[in-house]
Amino acid sequence: xxxxxxxxxxxxxxxxxxxxxxxxxxxxxxxxxxxxxxxxxxxxxxxxxxxxxxxxxxxxxxxxxxxxxxxxxxxxxxxxxxxxxxxxxxxxxxxxxxxxxxxxxxxxxxxxxxxxxxxxxxxxxxxxxxxxxxxxxxxxxxxxxxxxxxxxxxxxxxxxxxxxxxxxxxxxxxxxxxxxxxxxxxxxxxxxxxxxxxxxxxxxxxxxxxxxxxxxxxxxxxxxxxxxxxxxxxxxxxxxxxxxxxxxxxxxxxxxxxxxxxxxxxxxxxxxxxxxxxxxxxxxxxxxxxxxxxxxxxxxxxxxxxxxxxxxxxxxxxxxxxxxxxxxxxxxxxxxxxxxxxxxxxxxxxxxxxxxxxxxxxxxxxxxxxxxxxxxxxxxxxxxxxxxxxxxxxxxxxxxxxxxxxxxxxxxxxxxxxxxxxxxxxxxxxxxxxxxxxxxxxxxxxxxxxxxxxxxxxxxxxxxxxxxxxxxxxxxxxxxxxxxxxxxxxxxxx
Amino acid sequence: xxxxxxxxxxxxxxxxxxxxxxxxxxxxxxxxxxxxxxxxxxxxxxxxxxxxxxxxxxxxxxxxxxxxxxxxxxxxxxxxxxxxxxxxxxxxxxxxxxxxxxxxxxxxxxxxxxxxxxxxxxxxxxxxxxxxxxxxxxxxxxxxxxxxxxxxxxxxxxxxxxxxxxxxxxxxxxxxxxxxxxxxxxxxxxxxxxxxxxxxxxxxxxxxxxxxxxxxxxxxxxxxxxxxxxxxxxxxxxxxxxxxxxxxxxxxxxxxxxxxxxxxxxxxxxxxxxxxxxxxxxxxxxxxxxxxxxxxxxxxxxxxxxxxxxxxxxxxxxxxxxxxxxxxxxxxxxxxxxxxxxxxxxxxxxxxxxxxxxxxxxxxxxxxxxxxxxxxxxxxxxxxxxxxxxxxxxxxxxxxxxxxxxxxxxxxxxxxxxxxxxxxxxxxx
Numbered sequence: 001x002x003x004x005x006x007x008x009x010x011x012x013x014x015x016x017x018x019x020x021x022x023x024x025x026x027x028x029x030x031x032x033x034x035x036x037x038x039x040x041x042x043x044x045x046x047x048x049x050x051x052x053x054x055x056x057x058x059x060x061x062x063x064x065x066x067x068x069x070x071x072x073x074x075x076x077x078x079x080x081x082x083x084x085x086x087x088x089x090x091x092x093x094x095x096x097x098x099x100x101x102x103x104x105x106x107x108x109x110x111x112x113x114x115x116x117x118x119x120x121x122x123x124x125x126x127x128x129x130x131x132x133x134x135x136x137x138x139x140x141x142x143x144x145x146x147x148x149x150x151x152x153x154x155x156x157x158x159x160x161x162x163x164x165x166x167x168x169x170x171x172x173x174x175x176x177x178x179x180x181x182x183x184x185x186x187x188x189x190x191x192x193x194x195x196x197x198x199x200x201x202x203x204x205x206x207x208x209x210x211x212x213x214x215x216x217x218x219x220x221x222x223x224x225x226x227x228x229x230x231x232x233x234x235x236x237x238x239x240x241x242x243x244x245x246x247x248x249x250x251x252x253x254x255x256x257x258x259x260x261x262x263x264x265x266x267x268x269x270x271x272x273x274x275x276x277x278x279x280x281x282x283x284x285x286x287x288x289x290x291x292x293x294x295x296x297x298x299x300x301x302x303x304x305x306x307x308x309x310x311x312x313x314x315x316x317x318x319x320x321x322x323x324x325x326x327x328x329x330x331x332x333x334x335x336x337x338x339x340x341x342x343x344x345x346x347x348x349x350x351x352x353x354x355x356x357x358x359x360x361x362x363x364x365x366x367x368x369x370x371x372x373x374x375x376x377x378x379x380x381x382x383x384x385x386x387x388x389x390x391x392x393x394x395x396x397x398x399x400x401x402x403x404x405x406x407x408x409x410x411x412x413x414x415x416x417x418x419x420x421x422x423x424x425x426x427x428x429x430x431x432x433x434x435x436x437x438x439x440x441x442x443x444x445x446x447x448x449x450x451x452x453x454x455x456x457x458x459x460x461x462x463x464x465x466x467x468x469x470x471x472x473x474x475x476x477x478x479x480x481x482x483x484x485x486x487x488x489x490x491x492x493x494x
Numbered sequence: 495x496x497x498x499x500x501x502x503x504x505x506x507x508x509x510x511x512x513x514x515x516x517x518x519x520x521x522x523x524x525x526x527x528x529x530x531x532x533x534x535x536x537x538x539x540x541x542x543x544x545x546x547x548x549x550x551x552x553x554x555x556x557x558x559x560x561x562x563x564x565x566x567x568x569x570x571x572x573x574x575x576x577x578x579x580x581x582x583x584x585x586x587x588x589x590x591x592x593x594x595x596x597x598x599x600x601x602x603x604x605x606x607x608x609x610x611x612x613x614x615x616x617x618x619x620x621x622x623x624x625x626x627x628x629x630x631x632x633x634x635x636x637x638x639x640x641x642x643x644x645x646x647x648x649x650x651x652x653x654x655x656x657x658x659x660x661x662x663x664x665x666x667x668x669x670x671x672x673x674x675x676x677x678x679x680x681x682x683x684x685x686x687x688x689x690x691x692x693x694x695x696x697x698x699x700x701x702x703x704x705x706x707x708x709x710x711x712x713x714x715x716x717x718x719x720x721x722x723x724x725x726x727x728x729x730x731x732x733x734x735x736x737x738x739x740x741x742x743x744x745x746x747x748x749x750x751x752x753x754x755x756x757x758x759x760x761x762x763x764x765x766x767x768x769x770x771x772x773x774x775x776x777x778x779x780x781x782x783x784x785x786x787x788x789x790x791x792x793x794x795x796x797x798x799x800x801x802x803x804x805x806x807x808x809x810x811x812x813x814x815x816x817x818x819x820x821x822x823x824x825x826x827x828x829x830x831x832x833x834x835x836x837x838x839x840x841x842x843x844x845x846x847x848x849x850x851x852x853x854x855x856x857x858x859x860x861x862x863x864x865x866x867x868x869x870x871x872x873x874x875x876x877x878x879x880x881x882x883x884x885x886x887x888x889x890x891x892x893x894x895x896x897x898x899x900x901x902x903x904x905x906x907x908x909x910x911x912x913x914x915x916x917x918x919x920x921x922x923x
Contacts, residue, residue: 095843102793147633148647291728340728370675379681380647388731392686393666393739394676394696396732401699410699412692418704452729455722458714465710476705483700484707488714489732 002334004298006305006327014043018331024451024494025287025339026050026325027129028348031355032429032448047325051167051318053128061160066115070108071151073236105150112152116375117361119159120368123348124358134166134317135159136344137286139375142177142209143383144186146376154182155376157237170279170315171270174210178232178262179239187381190233192226194247202226202265204381210269212278217254217269224251228265270315276307280320287321288330289338290387302329337452337493340390343371345494346399347406354449354482355425356406363411370398391492403486407479418476426482427474441473442466449485451493458488547898550770550783550814550829551652551679552763554807556791557632559800560836560853560881563605564619564870565590568598571873575840579797579847593619594866604801607808611858616815618862618920620890622871624852624883628835632791632849636834640679642888642911651910652782653682655895658906660685666738670746670773671784672766680784687784688742693750693769697743716740749776755820756813763787764810771817774827781899790833794844807831811858818859828859828898828921832887838879852883855890861898861922868918886915893917 009018019038023030027050038046049056074082085093123132139162146155158180165173177183184190184201192198202225206217231246232239241261251260253268260268269275280303284295288302295303306320313319324330341349347364350356358364368374372395378384410416429448434440442463446454454462465484469477485491565581566572567590573580581602582589590600591609601608611617627644629635637646648654656664669680669687680687690696698715701708718737719730749772758768766785773780787807792800811829818824836853852871871881892907892915900906908914 092843098842098848099793099844147631147637150631291726338728340732379678388728391732391735392688393735393742394687394689396735396739397696397698397743401695404698404700404703408703410703412695412699414702416703455720457717457720457722461710461713461717465713468710469705480703480705480707483703484710484714487698487700487711489736490729492732493728 002298003328003332004302005329006302006323008326009043009328009331011042013328013331014046015039017336018043019046021331021336021451022046022050022325023129024349025330027133027352028123028345029353029494030129031353031425032432043326047322050130051322051325053131053167056127058126058128058131061163063157063160065118066111066153066156068153068237070104070111070153108150108152112146112155112376113362113365115152115156115159116368117365119375120344120347120365121358121361123344124351129352131163131166135163136342137283138162138166138173140378140383140386141282142173142180142183143378143381144180144182144376145378145380148186149182151182151185153237154185158182159376167317167321170275170310170317171266172315174205174266174270175263177209178205178229178266181234181237181239184232184234184239189229192230192232193242193245194227194230197223197226197230197247199223199226201232202229205266206269208382210266210275210278211272212274212281215274215278216272221253224253224260225265225269227251228253228260229262232262273307273311276310276315277303280306280310283320283324285387287324289335290340291338292388302327337450337490339494340387340492341494342384342386342390343368343373343395343399344375346371346492347402349494350403350406350486354407354486355423356403356482357421359406359409363405364402367398367402367405371395371402396489396492399492400487403491404483407482407486418479421479423475423478423482427478430473438472445473445481445485449482450488450490452490454490458490462488546826548774548781548783548823548827549652549894549899550767550785550827552767552807552811552829552831553677553784553786554790554803554831554833555632555636555786555788556833557635557835557837557849558790558803558833558853559792559796559847560833560850561839562796562800563602563804564593564621564854564866565600565602566598566870566873567600569873572839575873577841578845579841597866597870599866599870602801602804604804605808607805607810607812608856609808610812611808611815612864614815615864616858616860616862617864618857619866620855620857620885620918620920621866621868622852622881622884623832623855623868623887623890624835624881625886625888626883628851628880628883630835630849630851632834637678639832639834639887640677642891649683650677650679650681651891652679652784653685653687654910655682655899655906656680656685656781657682658909659900659904665779667742667745667778667780669782669784670770670778670780672769673784673786677784677786680782688746690746693747696746712740745776745778746773749773749778752776754817756816758813758817759806759809761806761810763806764813767810767814768817771814771821774818774823775821792837792846793842793848794846796841796846815858824860828857828861828894830890830894831856831858836881839873839876839881840879851877851880853881855887857890857920863920863922867920885918888915889918890920891915893920897921897923 016035016039020035082097085097126132144158161176187201187204188198189201199222203222207213211217227247228251231242233242234240248259250257253265281295284303309323310320351358372390373384404410408416408418409420430441430444433444443459446462469480471477473481562581567583584590584592584600588603591603593600608617634646640650641648642651656668664685667688671677671680671687671689674691676687676689698711715736719725719733723730750769752772754768754771758764770783789803818827832855833853835849835851837847837850841847869884871884888911895907897917
């Protein structure tokens with residue numbers, strides 16, 4: 001029977017497997033020595049280490065990491081030139097200006113690729129995996145796509161904002177996303193004004209960001225909410241409230257009437273019970289189990305309890321996350337290996353857990369796109385559906401082949417070099433698991449790499465596969481063995 | 495357990511069913527139940543029945559210059575706007591190929607492939623296709639064409655069509671795309687295309703490593719759901735999908751390895767069309783195939799580049815149609831050619847053209863109403879230098895969904911497009 005209790009895991013149940021589970025879910029996994037270190041702690045301290053990451057030193061990210069002027073608004077002088085070109089019908093000049101615009105577009109797209117790679121790199125290297133894990137969660141939740149923004153620096157600023165508040169307070173995040181230039185642009189609120197409100201942001205705030213679809217709001221609530229949000233726009237890189245665009249007449253949202261602005265609108269919907277349930281259910285799918293139909297009726301008991309905690313804490317996230325990550329329910333066998341790795345988890349996890357080289361970050365970044373998760377380019381404002389929808393016959397091959405690439409360097413044009421990476425740390429981990437008994441290597445490798453407990457049939461199969469390699473599991477044979485174990489269907493579980 | 499040979503046999507009869515969506519029963523058991531009801535489903539599908547029909551979509555990426563594809567050679571405004579790029583009347587050297595004398599329109603001189611298709615009654619030209627409030631960003635406009643929705647934010651129109659037209663789970667190979675990544679157009683809520691750029695890569699790359707890992711890999715990936723695995727679990731889903739992937743890879747690669755019945759040119763697009771032709775010949779159950787060709791963003795020095803592209807497209811389509819005829823599949827396959835937008839009427843100072851709006855679409859096959867359809871957009875009544883569209887692209891989609899892929903009246907088009915669009919009289923069926 002599944003344990004639905006949110007009571008802390010018993011110290012007697014805390015071991016390396018539990019620590020690895022925590023490290024994979026609250027981060028992207030880590031090397032065997034990290035797992036051992038966590039396993040040696042008390043469970044509460046292990047959770048604390050991951051969750052209270054402010055104490056872990058980090059590499060600061062200056063705002064100047066990327067070119068902030070890549071999309072700056074035109075200066076008065078530039079505007080004057082382009083107006084003159086139009087007025088005088090100076091085609092050569094218009095042409096020249098168009099070419100400059102095309103060039104800036106190209107540079108901005110290039111910078112976005114740099115930002116994608118920078119974030120992947122950061123996820124791989126960070127000492128605060130949970131901060132990045134939750135930043136990724138909020139990126140999927142407040143999904144904003146570069147194509148609707150076309151400003152790479154604004155995407156970076158949003159990413160920084162989500163990182164800074166990744167485990168802070170949900171209500172605070174909502175208020176900040178309403179002031180976020182990328183989001184305001186993506187959902188067209190920069191064009192929303194009194195008399196002509198654009199409903200896009202108001203609708204998604206209800207449907208996707210705070211309440212959840214069909215959770216008690218009406219079309220009228222959306223219309224009135226859109227009026228409240230008029231005038232919420234941005235100037236260059238910062239939020240701007242344009243009073244002359246704002247509709248300051250009375251609005252009625254959820255039956256309460258007043259001269260509401262966008263913040264009031266958010267406060268009204270956040271004062272309801274639905275947001276805590278909606279967000280906790282989403283966190284549950286992101287951290288505990290993403291099988292179809294989850295959370296079902298039984299799991300909803302857990303979600304309910306978490307939501308209550310969230311309401312008690314005025315939307316503070318840490319108490320909810322702490323309770324969940326420490327709970328008996330979280331470590332129940334039903335919730336081990338119960339998720340499908342997202343493409344980013346797959347890439348980052350492989351490098352962190354196995355220590356394989358990244359090879360070429362631009363290739364790896366392109367692969368995340370092929371697998372369906374291009375950072376800063378979610379398919380829609382709904383974000384990534386995730387779970388089983390990550391997997392189809394095409395993406396499964398890409399996943400398996402990406403691992404072959406990381407392990408051996410073999411790309412589409414070949415280039416495999418089995419000696420290009422030394423798997424000595426994996427060998428050392430096998431030694432410590434088997435106490436030097438080579439006959440247990442195959443099983444130890446399955447246990448080390450897979451999130452699930454391999455079935456007897458799989459173990460038998462894998463043992464004969466390892467025997468077919470024709471010698472002890474080390475060096476190039478171990479490299480080949482890793483290509484096989486990461487090509488097992490179960491490797492996609494986490 | 496010996497699942498593999500059995501599964502493979504069923505697969506060869508029926509194509510793969512998306513095991514991933516039927517989590518209660520292992521897919522081979524479901525399939526065997528179906529197989530008992532209908533020993534070989536291919537025998538029951540008669541040529542001409544809608545479920546037997548295939549759509550091939552060819553995407554011209556970058557914004558094809560519609561005005562130099564279907565050329566309004568009879569218009570003075572056209573020649574004025576394009577002093578060095580305009581194509582002359584059919585009687586002049588390197589002039590247009592005659593399409594419609596009375597309207598004064600012709601085809602690009604390098605589109606001889608299309609002219610031959612027209613002569614054999616297999617080419618329909620739909621003029622002035624576009625949509626309201628045109629977006630001139632490649633990405634945004636392509637998303638609008640792929641989704642069929644004004645904001646361009648939804649699943650793809652083909653994916654949604656497959657979702658709508660299949661009761662239950664769509665076949666795993668209902669849609670096949672040749673390209674680096676799966677086109678948005680084919681992504682549905684349930685439907686998901688098989689996609690590969692090169693069939694050689696549509697398999698595990700570890701097979702090419704020294705040391706012979708193939709047998710071990712196959713043992714693990716062709717076993718289906720193992721004993722002791724809960725059939726409803728994520729692990730079972732992955733194991734079934736792994737088997738689907740192996741079978742689909744076998745089938746696609748075997749089909750493509752066969753030599754075609756006709757000669758294809760050596761171009762990239764022709765190579766894609768040859769692969770699609772091979773899969774059709776092999777009897778795959780795929781309803782929609784997707785091919786694409788880049789390079790249409792001709793901002794500078796357009797004349798030579800665009801001419802080469804026109805030849806590549808025309809020749810590839812002609813070879814494909816010949817292949818369909820040689821196979822005897824010509825009456826059940828239709829090809830649609832589109833681009834995300836046309837280009838501005840006036841040429842620019844670099845001998846090229848910038849992003850524009852409406853442009854022609856092409857339908858190719860024996861079942862089209864051959865000739866020119868719709869009205870050529872006015873070259874004098876412009877919208878800030880751009881053509882005003884005369885046919886909404888969603889009317890073309892609606893026609894293909896409701897009059898080609900489905901029996902009339904099935905009504906998926908309205909659901910997919912979120913509204914009713916007039917179907918066009920461009921098909922013979």
